[in-house]
Amino acid sequence: MRISDDRYSRDRLRLDLALRFIHHEARTHTIRAWTGLTDDRIRKLYRTYLFEAGGRTVARHRGKSPRQAAFFTRSLRMRREAAVFASVSSLFGLITPQTITVDRAAQTAPTVARGALLCEAFEAYCALMGESQISFEHAVFLLSALLAGDELRVAHCRECGSVLVTDRLALRTPVCIECAGLRPQPGYGRGEGTGAPE
Numbered sequence: 001m002r003i004s005d006d007r008y009s010r011d012r013l014r015l016d017l018a019l020r021f022i023h024h025e026a027r028t029h030t031i032r033a034w035t036g037l038t039d040d041r042i043r044k045l046y047r048t049y050l051f052e053a054g055g056r057t058v059a060r061h062r063g064k065s066p067r068q069a070a071f072f073t074r075s076l077r078m079r080r081e082a083a084v085f086a087s088v089s090s091l092f093g094l095i096t097p098q099t100i101t102v103d104r105a106a107q108t109a110p111t112v113a114r115g116a117l118l119c120e121a122f123e124a125y126c127a128l129m130g131e132s133q134i135s136f137e138h139a140v141f142l143l144s145a146l147l148a149g150d151e152l153r154v155a156h157c158r159e160c161g162s163v164l165v166t167d168r169l170a171l172r173t174p175v176c177i178e179c180a181g182l183r184p185q186p187g188y189g190r191g192e193g194t195g196a197p198e
Contacts, residue, residue: 014036026061046060086142086163
């Protein structure tokens with residue numbers, strides 16, 4: 001009886017996580033990777049979610065997930081938002097010195113527990129930012145990119161020590177937007193700024 005109870009609990013956690021991912025408009029393959037559910041099960045959950053939401057539409061994004069690291073460094077606003085998400089992810093234990101320096105593949109594999117923390121971190125990030133430019137799918141990619149460390153990395157401002165997201169190949173120790181004296185202009189967020197010098 002205990003074995004079946006454990007299996008029920010595991011299935012319930014996977015379904016709950018899938019529903020949270022659906023709420024955040026995650027793609028089907030992203031939900032599958034983090035929960036292990038089949039595509040058919042996920043489609044049924046979409047229908048259930050829509051029914052329980054009283055007909056409120058939930059966007060179902062199709063195609064490939066975001067995969068461009070430059071998205072997070074293209075403007076002052078994106079640099080700041082990426083830094084906020086990285087900071088929140090660190091607070092929730094998704095990014096630690098251990099996950100960055102040791103056996104990345106084992107440390108960063110998608111699990112239900114890490115998926116729940118990812119949702120918590122993304123929800124906290126959205127609460128802090130208000131109107132954010134980073135979607136849930138972008139957040140999933142940013143987290144994996146930071147943990148892999150091939151294109152992006154977590155760094156700290158050389159002046160104040162605040163968390164930054166920088167290009168892996170940056171030669172100089174970065175400074176944050178505030179310490180560099182850069183301020184968003186009226187077109188903030190439209191890609192005009194290039195961010196703090198690297």
